[in-house]
Every structure is written in structure tokens, then in C-alpha cells.
Amino acid sequence: AAPGSVPGRSNRSAVPGPSPVGGTGARLAAGPEMHFGFQTVTEEERREKIYQVFENVAKKYDVMNDSMTLGIHRVWKDILVHKMNPCPGTLLLDVAGGTGDIAFRFINYVRSVRQRQLQRKLKHHQNLSWQEIFESYQKDEFNSLGDSQVVVCDINREMLKVGKQKAEHLGYSEGLSWVLGNAEELPFDDDKFDVYTIAFGIRNVTRIDLALQEAYRVLKPGGRFLCLEFSHVSNPLLSRLYDLYSFQVIPVLGEVIAGDWRSYQYLVESIRQFPPQEELKVMIEDAGFFKVDYENLNFGIVAIHSGFKL
């Protein structure tokens, strides 16, 4: 949708940004100008503005997610973790994972898989005495997560704080780490992680190509890249309804619930500025990933892109 034709923007003093089609590379080539929603800003300004946006929304992030998407974001995140299908022993890096939604789901999933594994092992050992069964519990076989670990990395301190509090509140302690870091320059060594996920975060990264390259770098050979993000709706009727909902309802909800109209206006605009599915797929392939493919959820409102470092 071209910026000029969007209703509800007449009272904003935003300058229409450069055309959304063409990729971040073309925009940068024209100068250090980038889009921040529908505004044009420099790279530095963009990073700062986004940092402020998330600083402001951190405390109400989860509540707003539920009210904006009517709770469907939980299903999307569940689908992402099911698609990942992690087995015990997986090392996950969740970038822009702020409040830890993906991390907690990952831990739950791995725990239940591990339970099933242990049950199956016990079935084979039907003839063991109670003594031996107890001893097998003592060994690291009883490791309830099977050595799986998740590292939650976010650029924003406030979001990490909220995430840590949530973890404490929900009782997640094992296998969880919180790291402050920038997706464009990750503070990790090469070839470390089995899976790299970025859920609703890559939209806010200023240089997407750098983030993809960093993802490629920190993944082990055979590792998987998964990206869950708002994307392009091709169905014209649905797209009209979606636009209507996005621009009329969401900023109002933002004002009412979080007291912050501008941040949610930014959010909705940034969704429109983000490259569509095919373009993002090409960018991921350019970073070196193989078997790149995407799955549309809800007709393209959200898409999961997946790639392998082979």
C-alpha cells in the first residue's frame, strides 16, 4: 500500500518515506536515509527512535500484543516452535526475544519431549529394581531439559528486564540466559547455535542484511534460521480490512491501554515498510542460507521464513 493512500494519516506530520519496494540496500545507496515508519530518518536516528519506542512499551508489551492481535500471537508463536520441532540438546538463540515468549515455549516443548524420551527408556528397563531406577534418576539422564539451552538476546535493556521478571514469575530458571546485544553485531562466537529465531524483531533491525549475516555466522553447520514476522497480505479484500484495522484500531488501543499513540503508529507503519515474503526470502538466500522457504499464516498477515546453514 502506497503511503499516500493510507487513511488516518492526515493529522500526522510524517513525511512519506521512500518507496517500500527495492530493499534496504537501495535505500542506503541514496544516502544515510532510512525509514522509521513512514518518516525518513538517518540510520543513527532510526536506532535511537526504535530503542525509545521499545523502552516506552516494554511494560505493556504483552498486554498490547494480546489486545492488538486478539490473542492470536500466541498461536503464531506456538506454530513457530512446533515448526522448529527441537529435540533435547538443542541450543537456541532467540534474538530480539525481549520478553521471552519464544524462549518459554521452547523450554516447555523440550521438556515434554524429554519426558517422553525418559518414559520410553524406562519401558525398556522393565526388569530393574527400585534401587536401580532411583540410581538412574541420579545420573544426568534425569536432566529434565536434556542439556537444551536458550539464550535470549535483545538490544533493549527494558525489554530484557521485563523478560527476566516474567521468567521469575512463571518459574523458568533452568537453561535460560539473558544477554544484551545488537542483532547486527552479536556478542557470540562463530558456529555456536543450533537454531536462531527472531520473532517480530527483524522489522526493527536497521540493517537487515547485517543481521542475516550475523545469523549465518553464529549458527552451526546444519543450523536453522527461523524468522516470524508480519508480512504482506495478497488477498485484496483482506488487505483492505487489515489496513483499516491496523491504522484505525491499533493506535487507538495503544493510546488507551499503554498511553502511547506514537509507538503503535510506528509499529503499524513499520509493518507496511517491511519487505514482502519473496523479497525477504531472497535476502535470506543472499546471506548464504539454503532451503529457504516461507509459510504464510493467516493469509500473509504473518509469515515464517526458514533457512539452513548448509
Add this chain to the structure above:
Amino acid sequence: MATRWPGATPYSPIPAAKNLPGGGTGQERERKVVSKGNQQYPPLRALQASAVLRRASDEHKKEPLASSSQQHFDSPPAGHQPEQKPQGPHPSYTGQGGQESEDYESEEQLQHRILTAALEFVPEHGWTAEAIAEGAKTLGLSVAAAGMFRSDGSELILHFVSECNSKLSELLQKEQKLVQLGEAEKKPIDEFLRDAVEARLRMLIPYIEKWPQALSILLLPRNIPSSLNLLTSMIDDIWHYAGDQSTDFNWYTRRAVLTGIYNTTELVMMQDSSPGFEDTWRFLGNRVADAMAMSSTASQVQSTGEAVVQGLMGAAVTIKNLAGLNQRR
């Protein structure tokens, strides 16, 4: 081979993406790196990470030479890849530079290798994504590589069946060569069929515990086209080496009969607990004998039918003669 069933191709892993432009089963994926416009047939790209791992494991086996590339493998091979061009993925055409093309493999080949490595974990984990993950681990890849395949393990099973069929084909071809060279006697048809089916079923023995699970997965509607394809091509293969050159309806009858024999024997094998599966082989022998008898019975019935009809005609003519109706006035 004029008697081939249509569409019989060796199985290759189904690409995960339904949205891949220009992609298809078994085709090489190629792409241009920079331009984002025409994506119809992009050039072949190297699988760098896996290629490095493979090279590392190969070179560890060979004598350490004083070549420059050897130094890079002092650190764990999965860590550093300095000889890869620093700009990231470069289009590598298989035509350029002989030594390059043997280091790079396609996605298909890598998937093939992972599935083959996964087979040894099947007795323990079953035909599941876990077995594939363990297989990937042995190749030095991350367990997440199992995400390339469908999570119900069906691709592993289809790969295994395809491998078994290829092995059977090779076996039959070798036997045929021996017969052609005059070093072996040509077997009678029933013995040939029995031996071929037995050889094929023996390949299942290491996985016999988990094979019922595999059969049930192969019967899922999504997998039926592929599994049926593999089954029919195998049966066709056996008949071809048995010397079947029929071009009439016999072609279908023969294949249907052998398919029936194979499937029933497989099911008997699943619940056979006799030593060395003797009961199964005896069952197989009986079914093949039945099939042979049936074909001779069929021709007997036909000739008997003809004889009966002729007899009746003769009787009718005799009666007419006796009644004087045949006289011409």
C-alpha cells in the same frame, strides 16, 4: 525398457518449499546471486559448510600432506572456514575448475547422506525426526538439520525403501550377467521369483522391529503416491530380470500377482518369530507355487472349456443327423 511402468523414477527427497520457483523433485537448484528479478533457473550454489566438514573428515583419513589447506584444519573443522571466499556465497558453476566441483555437493546429495547416516539410529529411535537428528549429528551437522525433512519421518522410510530397491536391482543385474557369461544356470521362473522376493525381504531384517511403524506411515494418504511408485517399480524390475516380455494383458496379471505375493509375505514376516524366518520363506514358496499352478490351471480351464463347447456342437450335429433334419431335399 518398454515394459516399465510409467513414471518410475528413483525416489529423491521432496523439497520442503511448495513456493520454490522453478523447483521440482530431483532438479538441481541454481540461482544468480545479485539480481532479484528473473529467478527461473539460478546457477548452482555450493553447500559450503557441509562441504568443508566433508573435506575435513576426508583429509583426516588421508596422510597429512604439507599443503596450505591442511593448516586450516588444525582447529576443529566446524569452526573456521578461511579458505572460503570472504564475500560469502559465490556462484560456483560445476563446469569451472575440476577440483571445485568435487568438493561442492547439492542439497539433494546432502539430504541423501543425512538420511543414510540416520538409518543406523532407526532401531533405537524408530522412523522419526530424532533418528534423522542423530544421523545429522554423526555427519558433524547440527541437530536442527532434521528440520529439512518432514517431522513424521516419512522421507527416511522412502529413502530406505528406495535404497533397498536399488540394491535389489544391482543384485539381479549381477545374476543376469553371470547367466549371460554362462557361469550360472538360468533359474526356472518360480525359483527366480522366490529368490528375488526373499533377497528383498531379507534387507528388512535389521529394522524388523520398527518396520510395522514404517508400513503404517507409508499407508498415510500423503505418502501413498510415492510408496506405490516405489513398490510398482520394484515389482516391474523383478519381472524384467525374470525375462518377462509380455505385451498383452498378461503384463498386468503378472505384476498384480507378484505384488500380492510380496505384500502378503511382508505381512507374514512382521509377525514371524521362527528362527531365521523359516515360516516366512515357506509361506513365500507356497504362494509362488500357487501362482504358477494358477496360471497353468487357467490355461487348462480355457482349453477344457473349448473342448466342452466342441463336444456339445458335435452332439448337436449328431442329433440333427439322427433326426433327419440335415437332409437336403
